[in-house]
Amino acid sequence: MSKVNETNSAVNDIKAERKAGIRRLLSNSITLLGLIFLVVFFGIVTKGNLLSAKNLSLIFKQGYALLLVTLAGVFVMSTGNLDFSLGATVGFSCVCATLTATYISPALSIPVAVLVGLAVGLINGISITKFKLPSFIACLCMLFILTAATQSLITGSSIMMPVSMIKWETNLLKGIVAVIYLAVMIVMFNYTKVGKQLKSLGVSIEAARQSGVNIDRMMILAYVISGVAAGIAGFFMMLRTGGAATTTGQTMTTDVIVAIVFGGMSISGGASSKISAAILGTLIVTILNNGMVLAGYGGDAQQLVKGILFLAIIAVSMKRDSNVIVK
Amino acid sequence: MINVKSKSISIKAILLTVLLPIVVYAVLSCFRPDIYLQKSTFIMLLTQALSNVIIGWSMVFGMSVGLFDFSVGARILLAAFFGVHMSQRFGIAGFVIGCIVASIIIAILTGLIYASLKIPSIITGFSALLIFESLAVMYQNRITVIIGDDISIFGTSPGIYIVSVITFIAVYALFNNTKFGYQIKAIGGNEAVAKSMGINSVKIKLLTYVVGGLILAFATMVKVGYAGTITARTNMSSMSMCFTPMMGVMIGLYISSCNPVIGVFIGSFTITIVSSGLVALGIESRLQNVVVGIFLILFIGWKTNFYRIQELIRKRRHNNIPLQE
C-alpha cells in the first residue's frame, strides 16, 4: 500500500513539475506568443495585407531606427537605468549629420553623427559616474540642452539633406548595417565580459564591485554605446526623412522604453536582461503601429488600444517573483 | 543649555532650508531690483509655484518608496475634464467632488495595476499615461469645456493659499505623524528590512497611490482655477507636466536640513524663481529649460559631491598644496 502511495505521490510530483515547466515555458515565450497573436490578429483583420512583401518591407523601414536604438537601450537598461536623452540625441545627431552633408561632405555625415552620439553618451556617463548625478536628472538635463541646440541649429521648420543622398537609402545598405550591428550587439551582450558585467550592475552594484567590476567604466560604456547607436540612428533618420526637423526623434525615448518592455525585459535590468527583447519589442511596436492603420484604427482610439495592449502584454510576459522587490 | 543648543540647531536648519531660494532671489534682485524687490512679484511667484508644489506633494509619498509615475499629467487632465463637466451641472460643489472622485478612482486603478500585476511603477506609469491621455481626449471631445469664473477661486488668492495650507497640513501630518508615514520611510530606507519587520509594502505602496490621488485632486483644482483653461494632450506629451514638479521634489529630497514635505515646497519655489528670473533677464524662451536643467545639475551635483569637495579642500589645507594654475 505504501508503495502505491509512493508511486501516486511520484506521479503527482511529475505532473506538478510538468505544469510548472509549462508555466515557466509560457512565461518565457509569452512575448513571442504576443507577437504571434498580433501577427495573426492583424493578418486576419487586414486580410493578409500585413504580411505582404511590400508591407514587410515597410515594417523593416519603419522599425529600423528604433531597432538600432533599442538594441543599445538594452545595454543601459540592463544596469537598471534609463537614458531619457535618447530621442534628443537622435534628433541632434540627425541635425549635425544633415548640416555636415549639406555644407561639408555627405560622406562625413555618418562619422559626425556617430561622434556626436558618442560625445553625448560620454558626457551622460561621466555625469552619472564621476559627478554622482542621478541618471534621471543627468539625462533630463541633457535632453533640455540638446533640444535647445537642435532648435537653434534649424532655422526654419526643417533642413534638407543633399538630393544626391536620396539614393543612399536602400534596403541593401540598411540590411548590411543591420546584420553587422545585430551581430556585434548580440555577441557583445551575450558572449563578452561587457554584457555580463553590465547585467551584474543591474543585479547589485555592490556585489559587482566586490567581484572586481569597474563600475564607472562599465556605466560610461553603456551610455557611450547608447549614444553611438543614437548617432547611427540619427544618420539613418536623416536618410529616411530627407533631412532634420525640430521634431526628429521626439518620441524615440518612450518608444524605446515601450519596445524593451514589450520585448519582455525587466526595466530594472539584471540577469534577466536579454537582447532579444529589443528585437521582439521593436517588431511588436512597429507591427502594432502599422497594423492599426492598415486595419483602420488610426483615430482617437489608437493610443488607447496601444495602452491596453501594452498593459496586457507586460502583465502576462513580465516575470514576477514574489521575493523580488518591485519598484 | 540643551534648549539653547537645540534652538540654535533648529534656527540653523531653518536658515539652511530657506537659503537656496533666498540666494537665488537675492541674485535676481541684484540684476532686476525693479522687479524682485516688489512684494507683488514675490506673491506672484509664490502663487505660480503652488500648483507644482501640490503636485510635488502628491508625488512625494510615491517617490519616497521608490515609485516613479509619469502618468501624473494625464491623471490631472482626466480628473479635470470630469470636474469641469460636473461643474456645468452642479456648480462649484460638482467641480470639487468631481475632481476628488475622479482623481481617487484613477489613482486606485493605477495603484491596482501596479500592485496586482507586480510590474515596475515606471511601466505602470507609462501604461496609465497612454490610457488616461486617450480617455482625456475622448472625454474632452464629448463635452463643452467651459470653466466658470467660480472655479478660478482655487487658482487665485485667497483660495489657492487656503487649499495649499490645508494640503500642506494634511501631507505633513500624514508623512510625519502617522503610522503610514513611518511605514513609508521604513520602506524607502530599506524595503527588504521593512518587509521582514512585517510591513506590507505592497499595501503601503497602493495606499501611496490613493493618498497621492487625493492630493492630486487638489492640485487639479488649483491648476484649473489658476490657468482658467484645460486642454487635452496626446502622444505622451502630458509627461512634460510632471517634469517641473519632479524637479522640485528632487531638490526637496536633497535638502537635508528639513522635512521632505517642506523640501518639496522649497524646491518647487526655487525652480519657479529661476524660470521666472530667466524671463526677467531677457533670456530666450528655448534656452530657459537649459538654464533650469543646468541649475538642477549644479545644485544636485553640489549636494551629492559636497563631502568629496570638503575632503578635497581639507586635504589641500592639510598638505598645503598650492592650487594648480
Add this chain to the structure above:
Amino acid sequence: MKKIIVLLLLVAMTVSLLAGCNNSKGNDSQNTTKKTDDSKDTKDTADTKDTSGDKAAKGEVKPLKYGFISWGTADEHGRTLNAAVEWAVEAAGGEFVMDGSAISAESTIAAAENLIQAGCNIIAFCTYAGEASVPQISRLCQENKVYWTMWDTTISDADIRAMIEQDPYYVGNTNEDQYDAGYKTMKAMAEAGAKNTIVVKYGVNIPTCDERVEGATAAAKELGVNLLYEIVAPEDYKKAAQDALVAYPDADSFFLAGAGSQSPSLAAAMREAGKNKFYIGAFDYFDQMGDELKDGALTIINGGHMVTGTFSALMAINAYFDTPLSEDKYMVTIPYLTLSSYEDYEAYIQYASQGAAYTSEELQKYLKVYNPDLTLESFQEGVSKWSIADIKERKGVN
C-alpha cells in the same frame, strides 16, 4: 518547445497570407473601420449624371479611400479638421481613414506609407513637422500612383517646390494667408488700443505660427505697436504670461499665434497684473471663446479654417476622378472666420458649428463629376466665399 512556437508563428503567418491572398493592396473598402457612406443616393445621382451622355462630364465616380494624416484630435482645430475632411469624402461617396499619430517627420512618413498600404487612393498631410519629408512622400506617392495634397501648408523651400511641381500625382495645396491674418489681427488690436504687445508662439519653427507672427510684426511696425517679448512653446501659459508681464510691465496685449484655448490663461494673467484694459488677438477657436469675447477679454479670434481640409480633399478627389481642375499645381487660399464680438460668436455657433457647415450636395458642386461647369476659378471663388454670411445664405437664413 521554442521550436514549436516558432513553427506556430510560421503557420500563423502562412494562414494570414492565405487569408489575404486575394487582396494584396487591401483596396477592399469593406474590410476596415470606416464612416459609413451615407450618400448612396447622391452616388446614384452621380451615376445617372455620368450616363447622361453629357460631353463636358469627363471622368467618373470611382471607389475612393481617402487617407488623412494629422496630429490627432486633442485640440479644437484637429478635431474640426477631421470632421471637415469627412464631409468632403462622404460627398464623394468615399471612405475616410486617418492616422492621428503623426507628430514628427518620421511618423508623418510612416503614416503616409501605412495609409497607402491600407489602400488609400489619396493622402493628405500638413508639414507642421517639417517640409524636408515632402520629397520622400512625393516619391512614395509616385511609386504607388496615389494622389496627394497638402493642407494648411505652403512650401518655402524652392528646391522642394521645384521637385513636387514635376510630380504628376501632386494636386496642390490649401492654406490660409497666415501673414495677412496675422497682419489684420495685429491691426485690429492696434485699432482697439494695443500699444505694447507680447507675442506667444505655440511651437518652435512652425511655419504657420511664424508666418502669422511675421504679419503681426509688419503691422506692429506700421502702426507703432511695440513688440516687447516673444514667449515660445511654454509648458504653463499663465506662468509664462505672468513672468513676461512682470518683466515688461508696460505690456497691454498678447498676440497668441495659435492654441487659442490658452487665451483665458493670458487674460487671467493680465487681470492679476492689475490691468483692466487689455487686448488679446488669437488663432484657433475654443469652447469658451464666447464668454471671453463677451467679457472683452478677447479682442479678435481667427478660426473656422477647418475647411482647409475639406477643399484640399475636393481638389484631390477631382484629380482622382480624372477631372482635375487644372493641369498645373495650384494653391487655394482659405479665408479665416474672424470673430471680434459676441454677436459674431453667436452667429458662428448657430450656423457654422452645429453639424456640417456644408451639406453633401453643396460640396458636390465642387466636384466636376457632379458639376461639369466647375472650373478652377469657380472653385476658388466658392472657397473665397467661406464666411458666416455665406453659411447663412446657404442655409436660407436672412
